[in-house]
Amino acid sequence: MGVRRGDIPFAVEDDEVYDVLPLIKYSNDYFFIDGMEAGVHFWKNDEHQVNLYTRFRFVDIPQELQNESQSQAFDFGLQYRFLQDAWEFDVAFMSDSNKRSYGYTRTQYHWEYGDWYLNPYAEFHWKSADFNQHYYGLDQYEVGGGIEFNAGIKTRYHLYSNLYLLGQFGVGRIDDDTANLPTMDTQYQFESFLGFGFFPDFSNTSAKSKATKVESRASDSSDGEFIRLAHGWATPSNLNAIFSWQTQTDPYNNQFTSVFYGTRLTDTLFNFPIELYFTPGLVWHHDSQVQSNLAEGVVAIKAFYTFEFGPRWRLGVAEGLSYVSSVTYIEGSELEEKGYKPSKLLNYLDFSLDVNMGDLFNSRTMDKMWMGYSIHHRSGIYEKSSAFGRIGGGSNYQTLYLQWHF
Incomplete structure (x- = not known):
């Protein structure tokens, strides 16, 4: 459980929006849940996975507009994941409920030492023209497809027994054509998360x-x-x-x-x-x-x-x-x-x-x-x-x- 802060990239008075998020982390031989993403293993071995995949897509707009809009949602698609020691690479092809398509590739590294766990990541998002026109042009302006870049780090720190402090910081860069739309105010989006979680305590x-x-x-x-x-x-x-x-x-x-x-x-x-x-x-x-x-x-x-x-x-x-x-x-x-x-x-x-x-x-x-x-x-x-x-x-x-x- 924690609080996410996201920059609002649109040309509005509000600059940021906050969300309280309950998060679950669990995995077995058949499926996994990792915060705001999850998947069912269609096929897997020690290094490769093909998953039926879902991931939550945030749309950072002013809080007073979010109930009527409800444009943020879990999207679904197919994911391939490659695991090599502490490295992890995955690619996914996704679609929202109205078949607006996009995809991403992501590389991340898992590092753990003592009470610390660090997870730096970087990813590219390929977004179709109809995706950009709806979510950034607000169905008022035409724009083509584009590539967005995101990078950041997730961290976990063991406080006491089963209690852990959770954090994340990331930045995203929207493609030039989309960022130049009249609806947009900035090309860069920062997001952060701070919370706590309970994990099994194997040390005591x-x-x-x-x-x-x-x-x-x-x-x-x-x-x-x-x-x-x-x-x-x-x-x-x-x-x-x-x-x-x-x-x-x-x-x-x-x-x-x-x-x-x-x-x-x-x-x-x-x-x-x-x-x-x-x-x-x-x-x-x-x-x-x-x-x-x-x-x-x-x-x-x-x-x-x-x-x-x-x-x-x-x-x-x-x-x-x-x-x-x-x-x-x-x-x-x-x-x-x-x-x-x-x-x-x-x-x-x-x-x-x-x-x-x-x-x-x-x-x-x-x-x-x-x-x-x-x-x-x-x-x-x-x-x-x-x-x-x-x-x-x-x-x-x-x-x-x-x-x-x-």
Whole structure:
């Protein structure tokens, strides 16, 4: 999680714009997520990869225009990546949702020493004429294709235990013809990022052993993976009302069914027995009087803390991203009242409380099963991010679930 600052290259009064960004980093043999880019491995070996690829494209315009415009988005394409020791080279061919094409080549180097990680990079962007005319000429001026150059450095510094400081600084140079458009004010764009992140702490094995001992009973049933099945009911109430036990009922009884998978990243956080899981999920929103069936996809990092009060209980909190195929009624109606244009991509939060069924029913065969309640929350982080359409508001669902660890 952190804050990105970007220069506004257009001929407007504002010179800069800020975004709050939640970032996830995870990879396995099948796919990877690295901040604002991700890919599915179509083919790979030790040195070569061909990936179905997506990357977030920022459009730095004044904050008050970003909700109506919503021109920033994840674009999709095909990526080839070559890995050689600490060097990495990749090339990708991309397109936005209206088939405006562009591509890039990127070279980067990974250097790590002690508590420091440095990642210098340089890349060329090839942009088509229709891409430049829309995003820089604003569909008012004609311009040809061009090549943009970007370079910078990403850094990570280990502060304490699982906590890391994250930073980035970069500069981009727009091609001459595009920079000379009447809509443009500058040829150079600077961007920076400052934030923090949590990573597994492999250096403190003694603390890990201590935490595992404290919660040995929890670890026996909390194996490395889980499946969660849930059913949820929409509520027009906000989080404050839900936590205050003042929840209202959705008059149209909108509901969803979801399935989440989880794989454990670490079983300690700051030397406490708090488990972190990477957890993607699929959500099916059922049709109702006011909406049709629609799908939702989620990727998140979730933390669990186990405690004993009779049986074992767990508190859970998740942070991530949620994308819907169409905006739900409960969300769209609230945003319409507030005067916002809805966004399909929003920040995702999950708050949960569950109990171990093996303890509850004194059954060892149910020791890996948990039953609980959770809040499924989507929102735009109080207008703090263009990635989420600069909106304030979202939607909440209360769910009941079963979660099985294996």
